[in-house]
Amino acid sequence: MTGPERSGASAPERGKKELRRWRQYLANERAEAAVYRELAQRRAGEERAILLALADAEGRHEAHWADLLGTDAGKPVAADARTRFLAVLARRFGSVFVLALAQRAEARSPYDSDPHATAAMAADERIHGEVVRGLAARGRKRLSGTFRAAVFGANDGLVSNLALVLGIAATGVSTGFVLFSGIAGLLAGALSMGAGEYVSVRSQRELLEASTPDPDAQGVLPDLDVDANELALVYRARGMTEERAIVHATQVLAAMHASEAAPATGPLGTADDYESVGTGLAAAASSFCFFASGALIPILPFMFGMEGLAAIIVSSVLVGIALLITGAVVGLLSGAPPLKRALRQLAIGFGAAAVTYVLGLAFGGAVA
Template identity: 75%
Template sequence: MTPDEPTGTPADRARWRRYLADERAEAAVYRELAARREGEEREILLALAAAEARHEAHWLALLDGDETGIPRADLRTRMLAVLARRFGSIFVLALAQRAEARSPYASDPHATRAMAADERIHGEVVRGLAARGRRSLAGTFRAAVFGANDGLVSNLALVLGIGATGVPASVVLFTGIAGLLAGALSMGAGEYVSVRSQRELLEASAPDPTAREALGDLDIDANELALVYRARGMAEQEAVEHAALVVARVQAAGRVQAPTDALSVIQHDDEAVGTGLSAAISSFLFFASGALIPVLPYLFGLSATAAIVTATVLVSIALLLTGATVGLLSGASPLKRALRQLAIGLGAAAVTYLLGLAFGTSIG
C-alpha cells in the first residue's frame, strides 16, 4: 500500500464514518445534558463527552483525517440529541444507557480494547446518573404508573364483564363511573397508608437524637457506642474503631453534644419513599384517568359491541404507552414491557368478559 492509498477497505471506511458520526452525536447529547445540569453531574457528563471525542479522534485518524462522506448519526442517537435539547430529562439518560449497551466495539477489530471498555463503563456511569432521577421519582412515579394501570385494567374488566351480560348501555356507564370513583378513592387511601406506614417504620429505626447528649461522658476505653454501630450492621472491629474515633473527637473538642450523624450508620433514602400525600394524589388521579378510558365509548353514546370494541382498543393503546414508559425509565426494552403490559391487561379483561357472557346466557 502506497502512502497515498487510503487505509481499510471501502466497507471498513464506510463503517468508520458511521462510528465517527455516532460518536459526534453522542458527545453532543452529553454536552446538551450537561448544559441543563450543574455541579458534579455537569462535570460527569462533560467527561463522558470528552471520552466520546477521544473515540471520534480514533476513527478520524483511521480515515486519515478525511471527513468527506460522513453520514448522519443513526436515528436513535439523533432522537436522543433532540430530546436532550428539549427536555434533558431522566428519559434521555435511560435511553442513553441503552445506547451505550449496544456498542459494537467489543467485536470490531478496528476498535481498541480500551474503547470497548470505555463504552461498557459509560453505560454504568449513565446508569448511575439515571438512578439518581429514578430515586427522586420512585415513590410518586410508582403510585402513578400502578394507579393508571390498575384503573385501565380493573375498569375495562368491569365494563366488559357487565356489558357482556346484555344490560342496557346506561347501566354499564354508571357501573363504570362507580368503579372509577370507588377504585380511585381506594387506591388513594391505600397508597397514603402504605407510604405513611413505610415512613413511620423508617423513623422508628432512626437514632434517637437525644442519645447524643451521653456521648461526651462515655469511657473511651470501655466504649458502649460500639454496640450501637454493631446493632446497626457494622462488623465488630470496624464498630470499635469507629466508636473510639467518634468519642475521641467529641471529648477532644470539649463538647457534650456530638454531631447529628454520630449515631447513624445507614442513611435512609427518603426521596425513594416519597410522601404519603403526593403518592395518594398521584394514585387517585392516575387511577381515575386510567379508569375513565373504558367508560368513554359509553359517555359518547356507543353501545353493545361497538362500545366494547372501542373500549378495548383505547385501553390497549394506553397499556402499550404505560408499559413502554416503564421500559424507558427502567432502561429495559420498551417494546417488551409494552407487550407484557398489554397481555396482562387484556388477559384479565377477557376473563371477566367470558364470565359476563356466561352469566348473561344463564339469566337469559
C-alpha cells in the first residue's frame, strides 16, 4: 500500500513543501541506515545481524522516498542535526549511549501522521524502537552495576558537599574553615559511600548465590526413581505448574539415561547472571572515586583562594553544570528526555543546598 493510497489521495502533491520534506526523509533514512551499519561493525554474532537487518529496513524506507521523489530528488541534502550527531557518535564510540539515542529517534518518527508514509513504514519505526530498546537493554545490563555506583556517587558528592559548604559558608566563618569542612566532607562521604556500596553489592551477590542450583545435586539425578520422579518437585518449586514440571522432569531423566550423562545446560537450572550486579570491589572503587570527584567541585573556588559571596556563586555554578551533565547522561541511558532529567537533577541538588544555606544564615545570625 502506497502513501497516497493510505491517505485517500489520488496522487502525491508535489509542492515545494512536500518535496522538501521528502528529501529530508530520504536523507535521514540514509543516515540512519549508515548509523546501524556503523554500529554493526563494532558488534559480533546476533547483535551484528540485528543491526544489519535494521539497516536493511531503513534502506526500504529510503527506497520509498526515492521512488516518490523520482526525478525531483535533486541534489542530496544533509540529514537533520540529530541524525548527524548520532552518526558521529556511532563512528566514534558505538556504545550504549548511541543505542539509547537511536531508541529515542525511532520513537519520534513522524510517519504516523504523514499521509505519504505507508502504514507499514510507521509500524516499522515503532518496532525498530523496540528492537533498539532490547539492544540498548543489553548494554545497560552490562554496565548498570558500576555505572549505578558511579552516577549515585558523583551526584551525592556534588549535592552533599555543596550543601555542606554553603551551609558552613553562610554562618560567616573563615574561608579556611569552609575549605577544611569541605575536604572533611569529601573524605568522610567518599569512604562511607565506598564501604556502603561494597557491602550492598556483596550482599546482593550472596543472595543470588544462595538461589543458584547446587552443582553437586545434579550428580545424584541418575539414581532417582523414574516412577516417583521427585525432580518434578524442583521445577515446581522454581515456578512451573505441576503438569509442566512432571513432563519436563520426565524428559530430562529420559535424556539423561539415554546419554548416561547430565545435559550440558544443567537439568536443575543455570546460575543467575551477575552482570547487572557487578563486583563489590569495582562498585566500591567506582563509588569512592566518583563521590570524591563530585565532592571536589564545590570546594574548588575556596581552594583557589576565593572568598565570600563570589566563592559561593562560583561553587554553585560549577555544581549546577555538573548536575546538568549527570542528569542528562542518566536520561540518555534510560531512554528518557535528557533535558528533563538534567533539570530535575539540578532542581533537587539546588533545593538541598538552598535549605542548608538558609539554615546556615539563621545559625550564623543567632550566634552573632
